[in-house]
Amino acid sequence: MPTHSAIVSTPSLDELREQVLEANLELVRRGLVLYTFGNASGLLRSEGWVVIKPSGVPYEKMKPEHLVVSDIDGKVLGGSLRPSSDLPTHCQLYRSFPDIGGVVHTHSEYATAWAQARREIPCLGTTHADYFHGPVPVTEPMPEQEITGEYEKNTGMAIVRAFRNRSPAALPGVLVANHGPFTWGPDPTTAAHNAVILESLARMAFLTVTINSEAEAIGRSLHDRHYLRKHGPAAYYGQTKETR
């Protein structure tokens, strides 16, 4: 149960709280969550502190101080509310993916449909290639004992296994089989952004395969061109710091 004292409020923590709250609200604004579904978190890696949405609290009433702070193993350090029940999944991702600083989970309807269909989302166009360098993977169904055991932590492990030969930087999201999407990024804002993009990609892929069930994934060179014009050292999309 939540306790009250193991953390000290610092400017970085306060800033992270604001960012995590804002990331949660972005999910509402973009129509990705219903009622209290969904959760966004952020990591202060220097301290090993995770800031996450409380469980089952209405978004419209949520304030920075309602967010729960835990250590990277999910032990609650401060706050009087229970954390999202998916906290152990977030923590597992923070432990296994050393470069990420934000995680988002939703049941957004098109991405969830692909997860329920247990189909990876093929890269059918440049919108997808702009954000995901390859198809969006789907996890293997979890074995019985992982479900009845530490289920939420094991959900994180199932994601990590899906990334054994994949880069979480180049593929900032996954579909958990029969469950829904998780996305991530260097910070909570980007993780939420990726959740919004993923839902749009899922919707367009749904439409595409309905129009043409034989639709083919785009070729490697087009995929690379688009991904690399937004990411990496030669990126030329958006404003650079100097010109902005």
Added chain:
Amino acid sequence: MPTHSAIVSTPSLDELREQVLEANLELVRRGLVLYTFGNASGLLRSEGWVVIKPSGVPYEKMKPEHLVVSDIDGKVLGGSLRPSSDLPTHCQLYRSFPDIGGVVHTHSEYATAWAQARREIPCLGTTHADYFHGPVPVTEPMPEQEITGEYEKNTGMAIVRAFRNRSPAALPGVLVANHGPFTWGPDPTTAAHNAVILESLARMAFLTVTINSEAEAIGRSLHDRHYLRKHGPAAYYGQTKETR
């Protein structure tokens, strides 16, 4: 026709009127009803009084005093407006399901489509498992004499028959064949909440089977895990009374 005096206004009745009005308005806010479609009711089981939306009155003008009060057999006890024509269905559910205190009926489009397709909604993912402990059942078509007879009451009977081997607590809703969904709960607020969730499940199931017509229902252990983390004595989702 409505008469004026068999009930006395009490704090419980006034509170129920407010809750029933709010449940009706929630259907509008969530896009589940068009014009005057749909109706929510609540039961004051101690008195055997049912509070229900009046028939064909615009939602935007509805006030607590417009709601109609009947006994549990649908006999109007107070109010100057006619009750929703579906009142006998609501009453049948209150008589047959002793633990429910709220009923909602809508023609929400995705749930209605499954009802029109006469297909139960399979449990394809954890969102479904969080709320419905099994597929959402669809009633058998009603025989000719039930349609030409007490049609609305018989609609209730068709629902009750579909639950002969099912628990209305574990499955808080049904699809009436070629008609649309009914949902329920311990109170009108929960019944309306379940109507909103059901529409979302119906939409995701539609998308899933369109992507993969062979999509399979989730396994029993995952289904149980999710249902039981939200319901029953070991639930760990949301805030407990102490921590809230």
Added chain:
Amino acid sequence: MPTHSAIVSTPSLDELREQVLEANLELVRRGLVLYTFGNASGLLRSEGWVVIKPSGVPYEKMKPEHLVVSDIDGKVLGGSLRPSSDLPTHCQLYRSFPDIGGVVHTHSEYATAWAQARREIPCLGTTHADYFHGPVPVTEPMPEQEITGEYEKNTGMAIVRAFRNRSPAALPGVLVANHGPFTWGPDPTTAAHNAVILESLARMAFLTVTINSEAEAIGRSLHDRHYLRKHGPAAYYGQTKETR
């Protein structure tokens, strides 16, 4: 081209203008029209005057005095703007269907899709049966000379032909093949209401046949029961004049 004097403003005409304007705006509010698509009209049968939306004028700027008045053959009697180019279709319906007082045409997307697919909308559920006593018919494609001739009037004739063995009172709308829906009613308000309902029916029918391509139309007795509880002398839906 419009002229200025053959009509006198009367209370009935002013009221009809207001109603026709409101019917046009209802199409916008319900998302049935894009830009200046769509048009609603009303008939003052005592005078033989038709009030219709002007062609290509933005809805947000439309005022009662912008509406165009014509005789029942489409000859403009007053107003300085051109009438909707579909006026001859509206007039043909007013001449052929003696009990109607309002006509609406939209390109609402689901109804138009059925029209483009040249498929009647089967009655798959009670929502449909509440409003349309049978499937929503689709016209036959028009022969070449009718297209190159008085096209808009001939569109009306194609609708009339589709109703040779049907009642425009029991089926208040039609799909013009490869074009879109027309609906009508005793007044413009009801015609617009029917356009909104038709779009919802079209959407639910689309979903239903996608879920189950073998979905069957509902039986006659259920169809009759629902249609007749809302229409005709034994109707018991909504508030009667006395109780309202």
Added chain:
Amino acid sequence: MPTHSAIVSTPSLDELREQVLEANLELVRRGLVLYTFGNASGLLRSEGWVVIKPSGVPYEKMKPEHLVVSDIDGKVLGGSLRPSSDLPTHCQLYRSFPDIGGVVHTHSEYATAWAQARREIPCLGTTHADYFHGPVPVTEPMPEQEITGEYEKNTGMAIVRAFRNRSPAALPGVLVANHGPFTWGPDPTTAAHNAVILESLARMAFLTVTINSEAEAIGRSLHDRHYLRKHGPAAYYGQTKETR
């Protein structure tokens, strides 16, 4: 990189900036773009100046002075921000299609789905015929060396090749294979309008072929009738200058 002086502000340029900004905002209002996706431009043909949206700047903060001005070969002449990375595509269209004055690119979801499915959008109804005189074409996939070379310019060349035997006036838009739609017109306002219409056509065509996979394109005479009642010397839709 942007420089600051090769242009002088003139009334025509200021007006074009306003129009281009408004065209960009129309894409947002109509739900065609997500985040900073999409871009609209306009051409001042007398000067050979192109005004285009800056890359990756949020729409809600965009002001006329943020727009970037380039010459018709894409060389930036003024403004302190980077232009949209698709500028070379816009420029190629302005150079090859001498009658256009506005170009719009979006990733609107239904049009993009057809582009991803590599299927032209057949003309299934009169809504389509009102705006596009034939099916909406899809480009050929680009060969490897065009992708790794001047990709954005070559995207423009792929569009131009698709119009070798087509008229950009009669078909004011195209689907770039595996990418998304480009539309154009005599000015930015019309180009944005055509982007909105194209998305609606794409949505209706999606629904139509889902209902009836054998749906047939409309006949030539109906197609001509509708296109020509809105376009060309004999057009009779909307208000003429005299009557407006």
